[in-house]
């Protein structure tokens with residue numbers, strides 16, 4: 397399939413208060429965010445014209461910026477309105493919406509208090525993140541060479557673009573090995589998360605997931621935990637060490653893009669998508685399309 401570059405598409409992008417033609421949504425090369433990573437983003441799926449958990453995503457975006465020391469100059473209500481306008485202008489009913497904010501090009505250097513803050517929103521259609529077969533077979537994963545940083549060395553609770561530098565290196569490593577993603581451990585060697593999705597495993601009917609100490613506490617993760625509890629499935633947030641994972645009955649990932657994706661393999665360990673993954677997938681499909 398021919399690659400359609402993301403800067404050469406039809407449609408419109410909401411940028412600093414205006415809908416602009418897609419190809420004209422440009423910034424200068426001396427933008428602070430490009431040099432110093434001063435940008436944050438969010439990403440949500442759109443189901444039948446409605447963003448799932450829109451306000452939670454918008455609030456996370458505003459909080460991510462705050463953690464990086466800047467304030468997005470719009471209220472949550474205004475961001476939500478802009479998201480709706482972007483979806484409508486592009487006629488997108490099912491897909492993905494990406495709001496993002498960054499420091500502009502007024503100053504060059506680490507100190508950037510004088511820079512302006514920008515916000516843009518783009519949306520596009522996005523098929524299953526890990527491909528069509530992932531839901532039935534489960535994805536292949538490898539161990540990530542780079543760990544998720546400690547919460548006192550990086551703003552791990554922000555959805556900060558800079559953190560995805562590690563994600564991209566890890567994901568490329570996985571792809572080089574024919575895998576779909578890499579599983580990161582944290583700074584102490586405990587299971588953390590995949591490059592853009594949270595980790596769950598089932599053991600003896602109980603759902604286990606790492607504590608949200610240095611991972612992104614995903615909105616899907618929180619939704620799935622609530623759905624599991626509503627179905628009477630016990631949920632345990634705890635420290636998980638890698639050797640424990642080989643004893644899991646089922647493993648899956650969660651994320652707005654990934655939704656619920658079963659894992660069929662991590663390194664040498666094999667898993668089969670099982671009943672709890674299926675029950676939660678059905679429940680997630682029901683709430684996202686309600």
Ligand SMILES: Cc1ncc(COP(=O)(O)O)c(C=O)c1O
Pocket residue numbers: 439589590591592593594611612613614615616617650651652653
């Ligand atoms: C590193 C990382 N962890 C977890 C997630 C899942 O978060 P959410 O369910 O809010 O999309 C994402 C996706 O945004 C992510 O990038």
